Amino acid sequence: MIKHNCKECKLKAAATCHLTNEEFQDLENNSVSVQFKKGESIIKQNALSLNVAYLRKGMAKVHMQGPTRDKILRVVKAPTFLGLPTSFGEKINQFSVTAINDAEVCFIDLGIFRNLIFSNGKFAYELIVELCRNELNDYFRYASLAQKQIPGLVAETLLCFSEKLFDSNEFQMPLTRGEMGDLIGTSRESVSRVLSEMSQDKIIAFDASQISILNKEALSKISDKG
DNA sequence: GCATTAACCACAG
DNA sequence: CTGTGGTTAATGC
Numbered sequence: 001m002i003k004h005n006c007k008e009c010k011l012k013a014a015a016t017c018h019l020t021n022e023e024f025q026d027l028e029n030n031s032v033s034v035q036f037k038k039g040e041s042i043i044k045q046n047a048l049s050l051n052v053a054y055l056r057k058g059m060a061k062v063h064m065q066g067p068t069r070d071k072i073l074r075v076v077k078a079p080t081f082l083g084l085p086t087s088f089g090e091k092i093n094q095f096s097v098t099a100i101n102d103a104e105v106c107f108i109d110l111g112i113f114r115n116l117i118f119s120n121g122k123f124a125y126e127l128i129v130e131l132c133r134n135e136l137n138d139y140f141r142y143a144s145l146a147q148k149q150i151p152g153l154v155a156e157t158l159l160c161f162s163e164k165l166f167d168s169n170e171f172q173m174p175l176t177r178g179e180m181g182d183l184i185g186t187s188r189e190s191v192s193r194v195l196s197e198m199s200q201d202k203i204i205a206f207d208a209s210q211i212s213i214l215n216k217e218a219l220s221k222i223s224d225k226g
Numbered sequence: 227g228c229a230t231t232a233a234c235c236a237c238a239g
Numbered sequence: 240c241t242g243t244g245g246t247t248a249a250t251g252c
Contacts, residue, residue, distance in 0.1 A: 150232070177241065187233060192242055208241085 004033050004106075013054065013079055015126035023116060023123075030109035036099040038174075043083050043097040049090070051107040053082040058103025059165065059174055063182070064095040072183040074138070075100070075175070077165050084131060087113070100174040145185055148226035153184040154194045155223035158204065162213055169213040173206075198222075 006016070007024040019027065033056065036042055043053060045064055055078040062074040062082070073095060076082070086093045087110055117124045144156055157180065162169055173180075177195075178188040198204045203219055205212045213219060 188241080189234080189243085190232060193232090196242070 004028065004031075006031065009056075013081065013126070013130075015123045015130070018120060018122035018126065019116065020120075023120065026112055027108065027116070030112040031106050033104060033106050036103040036105060038099055038101055040099050041096060042099055042103070042105055043086075043093055043095070045093050045096040047093050049083065049086050049093050049110070051110050052084065052087050052113045053097070054106040054108060055080050055082050056104045056106055058099060058101040060097050060103060061100050061175070061179070061183075062095055062097050070182050071185070072175075072179060074134075075161075075165065075183065078103070081127070081130065084127070144226075148223075150184070150186050150190050151194050151197075151222050152224075152226035153186070154180070154191060154198075155219050157184060158211065158213065159216075159219060159223055161211075162216075169216065171211060173209045173211050176209075 006028045007019075007021065009016075016024075016027070031051075036058070042055075042060060043049075055076065057078045059075065059077045060082065061072050062076060063070055063072040065071075082097050082105070083093065083095075086095065117127065144153060148156065161171060161173065165171075175183065176188075177191045180191045181188045184191075195204070195206060198219075199206060201218070203213075203215045203222075205214055
């Protein structure tokens with residue numbers, strides 16, 4: 001087991017700020033930190049869930065096997081918990097999580113984690129806040145997914161990566177075109193085409209996976225208009 | 227009908 | 240993996 005110190009962890013979650021020394025000790029004795037390389041599976045759908053995962057560094061895609069293709073549910077960046085819906089509701093993972101960058105994940109014993117929820121209300125509250133935020137965000141995405149056309153969805157995705165994940169107008173897109181398609185529910189060809197058109201219109205510029213947003217107003221417009 | 231949108235296929239880097 | 244072009248089906252005006 002890798003030696004680590006949860007209390008001094010600079011990357012701890014809002015929830016864990018509320019733990020007592022004793023609870024930290026408990027957490028420390030029942031968790032491990034693991035390194036993942038890009039593309040490695042952190043949580044696998046249909047496997048037994050024995051712990052809660054906390055993404056400390058890096059980014060990951062949350063995805064599940066659909067009737068025909070893989071569906072990317074969300075793209076997340078550290079710090080965040082992974083797989084809480086599965087951990088509490090089901091014994092078996094209902095979805096997969098895969099690193100899309102080099103990442104570091106803490107695996108925490110589920111029993112210990114559950115005890116913290118039972119015994120520490122503030123800890124539980126912060127956890128609920130995170131879950132609610134996620135759920136609300138998904139609601140907005142469902143509405144977009146159902147009603148926007150592909151250019152609108154691509155624009156929304158680019159803005160989301162730019163603003164929420166990278167906080168920059170230029171970034172290295174960690175998903176392939178095919179994965180972007182799986183994220184917004186379209187084909188890789190359509191994603192490719194829309195990006196090319198946006199590039200021709202000087203709204204964005206890209207070289208392979210390096211993307212620059214040149215005209216954010218226009219991109220927002222496309223996103224809103226759907 | 228005609229135009230638009232987007233999926234599927236195929237082929238070339 | 241990515242970009243493009245052709246083809247086709249569905250939908251809207």
